Amino acid sequence: MKNLKSALILILTLLLVVSCKNDKASMASNDLTIYQCPMNCEADKTYKELGSCPVCKMDLKPIQKSTKELSNNEISDESIFNLTSNWNTEEGKTIQLEDLKGKTLVMVMIYTTCKAACPRLVADMRNIETQIPKSNLKNLKLVLVSIDPEIDTPERLKNFAKENFMDEEHWTFLQGTVSGVREFANVLAVKYKEISPMDFSHSNIITVFNSGGEIMHQQEGLGVDNKETIKTILELTN
Amino acid sequence: MLFALTANCQSKMVSIKGGTYIPLYGRDSLKVTVTDFQMDVYPVTNAEFLEFINKNPKWKRSNIKRLFADKNYLIDWKSDTELGNNQSLHAPITDISWFVANDYCGCQGKRLPTIDEWEYVAMANENLPDARKLKTYNEQILGWYEKPKTFNNEIGSTFKNYWNVYDLHGLVWEWTLDFNSVLVSGESRKDVDTDNSLFCGSAAIGATDLMNYAAFMRYAIRGSLKAKYSMRNLGFRCVKDNSQ
Numbered sequence: 239m240k241n242l243k244s245a246l247i248l249i250l251t252l253l254l255v256v257s258c259k260n261d262k263a264s265m266a267s268n269d270l271t272i273y274q275c276p277m278n279c280e281a282d283k284t285y286k287e288l289g290s291c292p293v294c295k296m297d298l299k300p301i302q303k304s305t306k307e308l309s310n311n312e313i314s315d316e317s318i319f320n321l322t323s324n325w326n327t328e329e330g331k332t333i334q335l336e337d338l339k340g341k342t343l344v345m346v347m348i349y350t351t352c353k354a355a356c357p358r359l360v361a362d363m364r365n366i367e368t369q370i371p372k373s374n375l376k377n378l379k380l381v382l383v384s385i386d387p388e389i390d391t392p393e394r395l396k397n398f399a400k401e402n403f404m405d406e407e408h409w410t411f412l413q414g415t416v417s418g419v420r421e422f423a424n425v426l427a428v429k430y431k432e433i434s435p436m437d438f439s440h441s442n443i444i445t446v447f448n449s450g451g452e453i454m455h456q457q458e459g460l461g462v463d464n465k466e467t468i469k470t471i472l473e474l475t476n
Numbered sequence: 477m478l479f480a481l482t483a484n485c486q487s488k489m490v491s492i493k494g495g496t497y498i499p500l501y502g503r504d505s506l507k508v509t510v511t512d513f514q515m516d517v518y519p520v521t522n523a524e525f526l527e528f529i530n531k532n533p534k535w536k537r538s539n540i541k542r543l544f545a546d547k548n549y550l551i552d553w554k555s556d557t558e559l560g561n562n563q564s565l566h567a568p569i570t571d572i573s574w575f576v577a578n579d580y581c582g583c584q585g586k587r588l589p590t591i592d593e594w595e596y597v598a599m600a601n602e603n604l605p606d607a608r609k610l611k612t613y614n615e616q617i618l619g620w621y622e623k624p625k626t627f628n629n630e631i632g633s634t635f636k637n638y639w640n641v642y643d644l645h646g647l648v649w650e651w652t653l654d655f656n657s658v659l660v661s662g663e664s665r666k667d668v669d670t671d672n673s674l675f676c677g678s679a680a681i682g683a684t685d686l687m688n689y690a691a692f693m694r695y696a697i698r699g700s701l702k703a704k705y706s707m708r709n710l711g712f713r714c715v716k717d718n719s720q
Contacts, residue, residue, distance in 0.1 A: 315542040424574060424656055424703030425543060431657035439659050 273298035276476075278373060313339070317451035318425055323418030325383075328395040328411035335451065338410070341379045342474040343447040344467075347428050349386035350398045351436040358460045359442055360402055366444070367408075369468050374475035375408050377449075383412045385430050385438050387419055426456075446470045489514040489716060490640045492597055497606065499595050500691040510596045515589065516713040518568075518631040518642050519650060520580065522559055525569035528580055530557060535576050544575035548706040566630040568648045568711040574703035577651045577712040586714035588653035591698065593715060595691065598645065600638035608691075617690040620646045627709045645690075649697060651712040658699040
């Protein structure tokens, strides 16, 4: 009975906290709604009031929530940006995941010496890329995280990127530490096991994050129908 | 008095001499080699965890990020720093996620044991380092699986094994560092096929000793866990490499 009571109190307090938060959020959006031409005719030009685009005459649209989240600079409790481990990019830069903030992220875990599933996972990622219009691509980062940080150095990842035609701006490859990789995999609920040096079994999951680093969609399996994944990405990058 | 006792026990570790064995689920070569390491004699207790939380407020129930724990985290505690009514200070801490267990060990210069290490120590009974072939060993463990609410019992209330480690069986399940290396898909029958579209290399995994039902249960639990889950009968202990 007491347990029930304390649970109730907890829930009530939570509700209170949540409702306070909502109030703030809605206030902010009332004050600061920004509109933009849906076709981006005038590049990033924004308007404070509703109207139509002077170039294509389409109705201006309020800018997506994701961009707004960016402006208040806070990361939510569910965001992967709460992970503070360091990562090396294929360009040799050291970053934290939070440095990827602001763009929609599509992430997958692979390793470059993989012969079985990874080439197909990589193909799945490229397949996603080809279905995203150029105008959306600029709001998107496709990120491949190595399961095997000991073998996959930035140089190796760079070569892999070139070989697989994934060297453009919107592709990023990450080398972490053994513990950083495990923590990251656990956030994505990706399972993996080293079978022998340079060979792993691993679950094949492609994850879509919004610009605030929250998981929006996960696609599991190889060569599966990616309609839902594409839909989520388009919604987030429009 | 009891307090002093646990304070002493808190960081007590014992040496485990490494060795080679065949676990339930093996790698390609089937045999697994474990190098020498140190293991906590007891699982981490409520008292120890409370102390940790007081020093690391980010892991308090009201502060913890949803990314790192589901809503069952410390669910039976009265507040951020008070145990529930029926919880003993000397019972193992449960209802905690992998992330917090991982950080707890890290903060002490230790780490969580790997599955291979944990299973290696856990295959001992009172007298033998590997008692898995004994009928009594398996019966004892399965007998525990049938007992309700053993998580309320205090540490040290089960048997001391060959390595002088207590409570590996009979109290709570324990988190391992690489619990996420158990590749079991939703339906266990699927594992017989190599479901290549879900897992590459899944052919490498299969039960080597189906008689070892107790271990099979442990692997099944690990396979079904996510790192942010908290369970009432899941605790942890830490280990340390000898070189550290």
